[in-house]
Amino acid sequence: MGSALARSIRRAVRAPLLQAALAGAARLSLPRAHALGAALGRGLYRYDNDLRRVAAVNLRLAFPCWEVARREALLRETLEETGKAMLELGALWGWEQARCLGLVREVWGGEHLEAARSGGRGAVLISPHFGAWEIIGLYVSARYPFTVMYRPPRIEQLDARVRRARERFGARLVPTDASGVRALYSTLRAGGLVGILPDQDPGPRGSVFAPFFERPAATMTLLPRLLARSGAVPLLAYALRLPGGAGYRLVFRRAPEGLDDADAVAAATALNRMVEALVRRHPAQYQWGYRRYRTRPPGEPPLY
Numbered sequence: 001m002g003s004a005l006a007r008s009i010r011r012a013v014r015a016p017l018l019q020a021a022l023a024g025a026a027r028l029s030l031p032r033a034h035a036l037g038a039a040l041g042r043g044l045y046r047y048d049n050d051l052r053r054v055a056a057v058n059l060r061l062a063f064p065c066w067e068v069a070r071r072e073a074l075l076r077e078t079l080e081e082t083g084k085a086m087l088e089l090g091a092l093w094g095w096e097q098a099r100c101l102g103l104v105r106e107v108w109g110g111e112h113l114e115a116a117r118s119g120g121r122g123a124v125l126i127s128p129h130f131g132a133w134e135i136i137g138l139y140v141s142a143r144y145p146f147t148v149m150y151r152p153p154r155i156e157q158l159d160a161r162v163r164r165a166r167e168r169f170g171a172r173l174v175p176t177d178a179s180g181v182r183a184l185y186s187t188l189r190a191g192g193l194v195g196i197l198p199d200q201d202p203g204p205r206g207s208v209f210a211p212f213f214e215r216p217a218a219t220m221t222l223l224p225r226l227l228a229r230s231g232a233v234p235l236l237a238y239a240l241r242l243p244g245g246a247g248y249r250l251v252f253r254r255a256p257e258g259l260d261d262a263d264a265v266a267a268a269t270a271l272n273r274m275v276e277a278l279v280r281r282h283p284a285q286y287q288w289g290y291r292r293y294r295t296r297p298p299g300e301p302p303l304y
Helices: 002-026 031-046 048-063 067-092 095-101 111-117 134-139 155-166 178-189 224-229 262-279
Strands: 102-109 123-126 146-150 172-173 195-196 207-214 213-219 233-241 248-254
Touching: 002 155, 031 048, 031 146, 048 067, 048 111, 048 134, 067 134, 067 155, 067 233, 067 248, 095 213, 102 134, 102 195, 111 123, 111 195, 111 233, 111 248, 123 134, 134 146, 134 155, 134 195, 134 233, 134 248, 146 155, 146 178, 155 172, 172 178, 178 224, 207 262, 213 262, 224 262, 233 262
Parallel strands: 102 248, 123 195, 123 233, 146 172, 146 195
Antiparallel strands: 207 213, 233 248
């Protein structure tokens, strides 16, 4: 009970500090935010902290054959990208619509969105924790009916702030329960778009173990059911940070076959393979600080 109370107090204290940090970051230009974020990331690299420890474990698991110096270089670079992700939230969550969406400099594959809408099937946007993934929902929801499942942050006092930021251009956030799943189906039946974060650890329920960088990772079973029942078009969606804080390149690509396989493990394997291929192309922009292997197969020891 004491530890739970202590955690609640720490979160309550952190909430106004984070709110103030977001407000301050919103006053920065994107190049300035990314420059300061990179400096913050270098600080995260130099000093012991949870993000650094988790990212180091994940990189060691993903690239066991790399030389230590190569992994260390990637660790530093990915923590710099993590710092950029933190500070760019000021713009993505605080700027008015025209200014915020003006940060999208390039859109590759936007025709896939139009085709899914015109065909009446709707689309499932599969957006990993990669690059500036927050801007995907903002860009899409400003143009199309868009529904995405939402898990409230651990710091309860930030819930309203996060909801307001993500819904302000038209997105609909729904809970991660049966009512939320029904809302996803309803949106797809109307030819709209839904968003899925494919690389969250869903825990032991609603998941199967499938390889991710050759390690068993608890992987959602919702996506294959959603695709099989709705007939929606699966699209991989991600946003790359451009150099020097120049903005973002949004990419929408048709997902490979197999994501709707009736065999849950086969579908999960296809999903993880798709995410892994993206990460291997741009490894620094992946969120390596997330405990992707938190849920372990029965009898396996924890990795973090």
